[in-house]
Amino acid sequence: MADRTSSEDDRRPGRTVGFRPLYRQVRDMFEQRIAEGTWAAGQILPSEMQLASELSVSQGTVRKALDEMTADNILVRRQGRGTYVASHDEKRILFQFFKLTPDDGPLRFPDSVVTEAVRRVALPSERDRLGLTGTDEVVAIERTRSLSGEPVLVERIVAPADALPGIEIGEIPNNLYGLYSERYGVVVVRAQEKLKAVAAGPREAAALGVPEGTPLLAIDRLAWSVDGRPIEWRVSMCLTDRHHYLSDLK
Amino acid sequence: MADRTSSEDDRRPGRTVGFRPLYRQVRDMFEQRIAEGTWAAGQILPSEMQLASELSVSQGTVRKALDEMTADNILVRRQGRGTYVASHDEKRILFQFFKLTPDDGPLRFPDSVVTEAVRRVALPSERDRLGLTGTDEVVAIERTRSLSGEPVLVERIVAPADALPGIEIGEIPNNLYGLYSERYGVVVVRAQEKLKAVAAGPREAAALGVPEGTPLLAIDRLAWSVDGRPIEWRVSMCLTDRHHYLSDLK
């Protein structure tokens, strides 16, 4: 493992500016391996001891890096088995990325019906949110999602086409983040949602089977890949008469 | 420090059932001290070394307990200075408990105008949410809150009266969690919010100066004290035409 400053050859930290703990440098390396696909979603990592000796670092330093990444839901650790790159299975989606819960009854994964899927040049607003330029293309999807057979939300999803090369518009799975990671090695690890209450317009009203003007919960989500690139913009319009958005504050 | 099982006298963990790491027992003790008021909000804790020798535990074990509590925003650590019980100053409220953000412009702390404050017997729904029984009393507050002079939300707050003994209905401060901790030693550390989109009724419409039926964001929050007791139920009806609820998913 190299020094943590830019110029010295020992382990002594430099001045206040630019100091970065060793375990964070280790974490950066691990995240880079995930971003590059060296470690794919669901795959097991080498053991702490192996990683430590590979990097010429103590096991405790490797552990601290792995613990941080586990706390951020990038890795999953299982005592006695090993450390794995967190995969986007339905359980993780429900736990981390799907906050719409039935008022009574258990959390469930919604069905999806795709109503539109196209590849086209990005609109200005999409370029803005996704950090695209000029003539960059996006994949745009619209779909309606149901819980227990009842439509609960309609959403529009936009992702940069170059991050998902050769994506087949025809076959959009229910679990998109699983597709991103399994097929394109793009691992979504973080998202930010902005929520508003809005009145249903004609399209939402028709798709959800409610009158125009019905209050809907609008969820505007931007999702980032492990390497920090914005990878998807999604706006969901949700019926909340029998569901709610669950947010834990701590 | 005692053993971590219930019956043995050494440090050897027992069977799988009932095993609890030493650092969690240490954390439990620390949380108890906060709940009892031994360590009040804003107060500095003894140093890691002092705590370790007091409990006959290594510094590393104390550190792990303190780190966990810091991650949960119960403590604040400042290198070179010490470890403090997190106080409910405006900065913490904004960071942890107030998620309504202007669409453009910086996050700010809202003003409040109390429109009603009474002490009365708890309603059945309130007993249910707050874990009260029989003739337990509550303090109920209604207020309107503004950002930049514009009313953005109206909320109803209900708290068990016995947790806030002798609370003066007359003087309700803007920052309620600060009052709870400073005056009654009740430290709120966690909350859960359920969000829905609803139509403004006559009262909300009048208080917020919008037509009836305007979509509002309803935030139903239950807040817990450090000892796990539900300490406040709050329902906020928010105008989201120029603000949004910010939720980070990771």
Next chain:
DNA sequence: TAGTGGTCTAGACCACTTC
């Protein structure tokens, strides 16, 4: 039984704040 992560300890040194 072997190998993994999880806990606990002890000690050295660094970064930061205060006096």
Next chain:
DNA sequence: AAGTGGTCTAGACCACTAG
């Protein structure tokens, strides 16, 4: 200079899983 938290190391042992 002294005291705090932060980092890094090394080693022992425990809990859990799998063969």
